[in-house]
Amino acid sequence: MxxxxxxxxxxxxxxxxxxxxxxxxPAQSGPAFIPPLPLSQSGMPTRVHASGDRPSSFHDSHLTYDSLAQGTEGAINQYMLTQxxxxxxxxxxxxxxxxxx
Amino acid sequence: MPDAVTASRYAAVPSGVPGRGRFILELLFALLLTRLPYLGVPFKWLESFFHELSHGLATLLSGGIVSHIQLFPNGAGFCFSQGGAPLLIGFAGYFGAACWGYLIFILATWPRGIRASFAFLGGAVLLSLLLWGRDLLTIGILLTLAGLLLLPLRLNHQPALLSGLRIAALMIMLNALASPAVLFGLSGQGDAVMLAQNSWLPAWFWVLSWLSCSAGFLYLAWRRVDRASLLR
Structure with a gap:
């Protein structure tokens, strides 16, 4: 056919x-897409502080997050973006x- | 002067099979390449291509029709099809990628056929492009893969071709081992969930079966090397 x-x-x-x-x-109920999970929910270890708990060096923690994210974002985020x-x-x-x- | 038994043993051993040490070195090199940010990307595309190709072939084998495939720069992909056996098609992706990796490793231990092997693989990519490539991104990725497989034909150094194809095969098998593991962290998504919904077996069963198959093919590759070393 x-x-x-x-x-x-x-x-x-x-x-x-x-x-x-x-x-x-879309107009119908239910989510149109599943947003990417934050790393803390995906089970991957993260040193990102919870909201309202700013570390003494916010910039350093941000860099720490980035360096961790580089190692962990690859596989799971790849799949999350397209699934x-x-x-x-x-x-x-x-x-x-x-x-x- | 070697006797007939020894001569027949040596004659049965393909000279393209590496030694144990070389196999470990190539495996480590392949592992390193898969971790490099830019150099490893085309080989991730290669594993993704064979993954979607396996979905497509399973569709055709089970009487379905393949519409097209889609490949993405991040290594993901889709296969659009109609009909066929969903369980077979769903399982074929991860299993097929590992299977293709092992097949390519076998081809890479065949010195006389190394150029034909590269030509065959490059031809398979071009054929998939003609039949199932629809969007520019997928066509671009497939053209890159075709170049990766056909350009080495310009080389005359046979050992380099053998080693290069072996490393590519190992990278495909390593990526085929890593990809299903991602599904453990996902809920409600992926081929494992689709298979779980079409069968009575949970998603983790399917993921474990893929991981086992991928590990098994890597072990078979090692066993081939190990046996050849014993016969030397």
Whole structure:
């Protein structure tokens, strides 16, 4: 069965799998995208202080965060930026296209 | 003058199989390259390509249709398809990447066929580009990979070609080992969750199976080297 897979609807739906800062929330309930998890929630160790608890050297802690982030951001953030299970499910139900990551 | 048994043993050992020490050095070098910020990126694309290619081949084998694949600079990718067996297609990605890595390692121990191996792999990338590449980014990444695999054909130094392809194969297997581990930290996303929803087996089972397969293929590569060393 020939399907116009590159229809505008699919293109827009697939486009929502781009990094979260380019996405627009849809009208229906439920999140349009899953924002990237902060490192503290992803289980990776972090020395970032909680809000309201500023260290004596805020700049140093920021640098510490950056140096840690360089080692930990790669794998999980890569996957988080492009994985959107809810949107993928929507695409599948809309046009019958399966998407495997 | 060696006897017939010894001669037959030596004849059975492909001369492209490295020694144990060289294999460890190449593995460490491959591990180092995967950690480098810019140099390791094309090899991550290579693993991602074989991952999506495996999804595509599993789709075709199970009677489905592949629409197109998408590759991203951060090493992620999608395979858009219709029909086929979801369990087979979903499992094929991570498993296939490790499998391809081992296959390429085997090809890299075949001195006479090393140029044909590079040509075959480069041709596979170009064919995928023609059949399944749709957006400019994916086409650009696939062209880069084709260049990575076809440009070495200009070299005449066979040992360098063998070593280079072995290191590439090891990098693919190492990336195939690291990629499923990421899924442990994610909830509600990924092929493992899709497989869990289509079967009675939890997501962690699928992730562990991929990790086991990837580790197994690395072990098979080591075993090939170890056996060749014993026969020498």
């Amino acid at each position: 020939q399907m116009n897979i590159n229809s505008i609807g699919l293109t827009q739906a697939v486009a929502s799998n781009r990094p979260p800062q380019t996405l627009v929330a 959107n299970f809810a949107k993928r499910d929507e695409i599948q139900s809309m046009v019958g296209i399966d998407i495997y990551a």
